[in-house]
Amino acid sequence: MNKYSICMVNVAFINPFSDEARQIVREYGNLNTIYQENGDLIQLVTRSPSQDISDEESIPHNIMDLALKRMEWYVKKRNNLEFDYRKYSYLYNRNITNFDVIAFYLLVQAVSVKFGPNSRESRVMVEAQGKLMESRMGELLLSEKRDILGTILNTLLPREVKWTMFADLLSSRKIKLTDLVLDQGNIILDKDYFMENLGFKLEHRDPGKMYDLLIGDKIKELIINRMIMQKTEDYISEVYQKSQRQVEPNPILLELADKVTEILNQPMATYGYRGGATGKVEASPLNQEAFPPCVKIVLEGMKSGGRNDAIILFLTPFISYARLYPDVFRRNTTLRVSDVDPELAAVEKEILPLIHEAAERCTPPLFEDQPQEKVNINAKMGFGMHSEIELKHEGETTWYTPMSCEKVKLHLPSLCKPDKTCKSIGNPLSYYIHRLTDLRYEEATSEEPGEESKQESREE
Amino acid sequence: MVSDQLLKPATPEERRRYYREEWDVKDIPEFISNSVQKREFGFDHMGRGPNDRYKVFRSMDLLRKFLRYRAPFAAYSSVAFYEKPQRRDGWIKSELVFDVDAKDIPIRECGCQGVCEVCLNQALEIISSLIDTLKGDLGLKDIHVVYSGRGYHLRLFDESVMTMDSDVRGQIVQYLSGAELPRNEYAAEGVTYKLEHFTIPFGYPQVFTDRTRYAILHLTPETQLDEVNQKLLKDVMKNRELLEDNQWGIFRSKIGPQRYLKLIRSIASLNMALVDAKVSIDLKRILRLPSSLHSMVSMKCTEVKNIETFDPFKEAVPKFVYERKS
Numbered sequence: 001m002n003k004y005s006i007c008m009v010n011v012a013f014i015n016p017f018s019d020e021a022r023q024i025v026r027e028y029g030n031l032n033t034i035y036q037e038n039g040d041l042i043q044l045v046t047r048s049p050s051q052d053i054s055d056e057e058s059i060p061h062n063i064m065d066l067a068l069k070r071m072e073w074y075v076k077k078r079n080n081l082e083f084d085y086r087k088y089s090y091l092y093n094r095n096i097t098n099f100d101v102i103a104f105y106l107l108v109q110a111v112s113v114k115f116g117p118n119s120r121e122s123r124v125m126v127e128a129q130g131k132l133m134e135s136r137m138g139e140l141l142l143s144e145k146r147d148i149l150g151t152i153l154n155t156l157l158p159r160e161v162k163w164t165m166f167a168d169l170l171s172s173r174k175i176k177l178t179d180l181v182l183d184q185g186n187i188i189l190d191k192d193y194f195m196e197n198l199g200f201k202l203e204h205r206d207p208g209k210m211y212d213l214l215i216g217d218k219i220k221e222l223i224i225n226r227m228i229m230q231k232t233e234d235y236i237s238e239v240y241q242k243s244q245r246q247v248e249p250n251p252i253l254l255e256l257a258d259k260v261t262e263i264l265n266q267p268m269a270t271y272g273y274r275g276g277a278t279g280k281v282e283a284s285p286l287n288q289e290a291f292p293p294c295v296k297i298v299l300e301g302m303k304s305g306g307r308n309d310a311i312i313l314f315l316t317p318f319i320s321y322a323r324l325y326p327d328v329f330r331r332n333t334t335l336r337v338s339d340v341d342p343e344l345a346a347v348e349k350e351i352l353p354l355i356h357e358a359a360e361r362c363t364p365p366l367f368e369d370q371p372q373e374k375v376n377i378n379a380k381m382g383f384g385m386h387s388e389i390e391l392k393h394e395g396e397t398t399w400y401t402p403m404s405c406e407k408v409k410l411h412l413p414s415l416c417k418p419d420k421t422c423k424s425i426g427n428p429l430s431y432y433i434h435r436l437t438d439l440r441y442e443e444a445t446s447e448e449p450g451e452e453s454k455q456e457s458r459e460e
Numbered sequence: 461m462v463s464d465q466l467l468k469p470a471t472p473e474e475r476r477r478y479y480r481e482e483w484d485v486k487d488i489p490e491f492i493s494n495s496v497q498k499r500e501f502g503f504d505h506m507g508r509g510p511n512d513r514y515k516v517f518r519s520m521d522l523l524r525k526f527l528r529y530r531a532p533f534a535a536y537s538s539v540a541f542y543e544k545p546q547r548r549d550g551w552i553k554s555e556l557v558f559d560v561d562a563k564d565i566p567i568r569e570c571g572c573q574g575v576c577e578v579c580l581n582q583a584l585e586i587i588s589s590l591i592d593t594l595k596g597d598l599g600l601k602d603i604h605v606v607y608s609g610r611g612y613h614l615r616l617f618d619e620s621v622m623t624m625d626s627d628v629r630g631q632i633v634q635y636l637s638g639a640e641l642p643r644n645e646y647a648a649e650g651v652t653y654k655l656e657h658f659t660i661p662f663g664y665p666q667v668f669t670d671r672t673r674y675a676i677l678h679l680t681p682e683t684q685l686d687e688v689n690q691k692l693l694k695d696v697m698k699n700r701e702l703l704e705d706n707q708w709g710i711f712r713s714k715i716g717p718q719r720y721l722k723l724i725r726s727i728a729s730l731n732m733a734l735v736d737a738k739v740s741i742d743l744k745r746i747l748r749l750p751s752s753l754h755s756m757v758s759m760k761c762t763e764v765k766n767i768e769t770f771d772p773f774k775e776a777v778p779k780f781v782y783e784r785k786s
């Protein structure tokens with residue numbers, strides 16, 4: 001057994017804002033060493049349990065590399081079906097804590113100085129931190145996890161954690177309001193608070209035991225995770241503000257920031273617009289021929305009831321996902337529109353025009369009657385309740401996934417005119433993928449039979 | 461005395477008299493006047509619904525003139541604040557609203573056809589319990605109560621909730637009204653324990669216990685509940701005084717655990733109707749303007765300053781009603 005793996009987990013491994021983490025930063029010497037080949041780091045990485053060391057590219061040689069690997073891990077994990085966990089095992093290795101904390105602070109500084117708080121880079125950085133923390137927690141022993149949760153609760157969180165800070169978790173139903181123990185607007189997570197304020201109300205029951213039962217680990221973990229993400233976000237703003245007053249940012253940070261952008265752009269090349277060879281369905285220009293009957297009906301314009309719902313709740317999610325993220329139901333990751341369409345070019349030139357045309361074709365035309373509904377279309381694509389689509393508002397609402405056939409039958413029964421493809425699918429989007437594959441096959445076989453057979457052999 | 465003259469529609473002449481002689485622009489609460497330019501207004505001139513919409517007023521004085529000269533059948537303003545209220549565009553935020561309509565209370569003792577003193581009073585009791593939960597559990601402030609003419613509106617201006625979306629508002633409604641059956645199994649260290657809602661004297665289980673007790677204590681032999689047959693209803697009513705001293709455990713065992721579950725399940729779904737969820741989740745709703753006349757029932761939509769002492773039949777009756785000839 002590896003001797004390293006049994007050492008205690010440092011809370012800084014999970015919480016980069018802990019005193020322990022700040023200590024590590026204070027003790028770290030010269031910033032220039034982040035570029036130097038770091039033997040200790042390499043050793044830790046290569047000795048991490050189940051780490052794949054066959055590929056030299058996947059081993060970080062210095063702290064700068066490590067910072068970038070943190071981002072790469074997240075972006076690849078999110079975008080790739082064939083994500084290889086073993087190339088990043090060291091990120092789950094608690095012994096890298098000292099280097100990891102430095103890498104974290106480097107990243108925060110880099111993205112805030114170069115891009116500021118409302119950028120894609122900053123957002124992905126925050127998400128990556130949340131995801132990394134979640135994955136690391138998942139690797140801990142239950143007793144360690146409890147310890148860490150307790151320590152973080154005692155230090156990181158103010159004793160007052162307002163439920164209103166977690167509107168997005170509620171909105172996405174990751175937590176339910178009725179599952180929280182609430183008192184005076186606070187989510188009760190802290191044991192002392194529970195004992196002082198609520199425990200005495202219990203009759204014939206042990207308050208300590210009730211605390212364990214009612215305030216589950218899962219809620220704590222979700223809330224702490226979100227708090228740390230929030231702290232990261234706040235810290236990015238803080239660093240950005242300070243950097244505005246300085247004359248010259250450190251060139252090392254600017255270089256790191258540019259490399260972060262490169263990493264974020266990578267999936268565009270492999271996932272976003274080009275066809276791959278792995279059988280997954282890529283984002284590509286819409287093929288209206290492959291639309292299911294219900295979508296075709298709405299595109300012709302709604303002449304009777306259900307007009308607003310058909311355009312906003314049904315058509316908008318369908319068109320946007322069909323164009324940008326047709327694979328959503330097969331892959332267990334949430335994306336934002338800008339992850340696939342960073343300049344919002346497809347949104348402006350392809351998606352919105354199609355939806356707006358359908359809205360105009362209704363009787364009465366939707367926007368003549370209710371111009372404010374444009375805002376709702378933007379909201380359903382995740383851009384908040386605003387009349388213009390702007391990146392800075394992305395995330396204020398969630399990008400609604402397309403309605404299932406069952407929901408369509410329930411809410412918009414007049415749309416459901418099933419054909420034979422409909423029999424085998426449960427969601428209009430699956431219909432689209434299905435037909436798209438068929439159509440491509442037909443196209444390929446009719447035009448270039450030689451090309452097709454080659455492609456087939458490549459896929460095997 | 462007045463009651464036989466009440467709840468009759470106001471004539472156009474009475475409306476004009478109300479807005480010229482009795483109504484004062486200062487009767488409009490500050491929570492409207494301080495945001496008049498950000499809100500959309502809507503009017504019903506003929507008594508056929510608020511179809512004069514997208515109205516905006518640059519000042520309270522313009523609103524005053526409009527109401528004085530047009531004396532509408534009904535007046536409304538949006539719960540939403542907009543950058544461009546004339547197009548309902550540039551949404552900024554919306555009040556969080558709970559609407560308790562006396563005639564829609566799920567279990568009514570009065571059995572009246574429309575709205576009467578008894579069910580209006582019941583509506584106010586419900587409002588008061590909602591406020592307790594909003595403050596005590598959810599820690600929200602800046603709550604106003606308005607008598608609407610047929611019930612009450614709770615209007616919240618707490619900044620922390622005004623930007624929340626419909627999904628979250630829907631969850632708040634569920635929490636407040638006790639519309640969801642609390643779970644009764646809790647696990648720790650791999651062991652599952654049964655805990656009934658009434659053994660947890662705080663948080664959502666307590667809210668559910670309170671709403672359920674209220675419902676059970678108001679049941680009448682005529683109440684229709686899904687899953688609850690006449691025999692069960694009779695047994696519940698026979699034993700319900702146990703709940704007045706919180707003897708839930710004994711009550712449950714008298715009813716029997718299976719039947720108890722049926723009972724609370726149907727009460728939970730009934731509780732959903734305590735507040736009109738459609739109103740709460742609609743970010744762009746228009747609500748009756750406080751101080752305006754509810755012409756259908758000839759009552760004033762009135763802000764409730766003191767919920768303990770408010771009596772709509774004293775404070776919300778316009779003068780012209782007293783002058784009607786019987």
Ligand SMILES: [Zn+2]
Nearest residue numbers: 570572576579
């Ligand atoms: Zn009544």
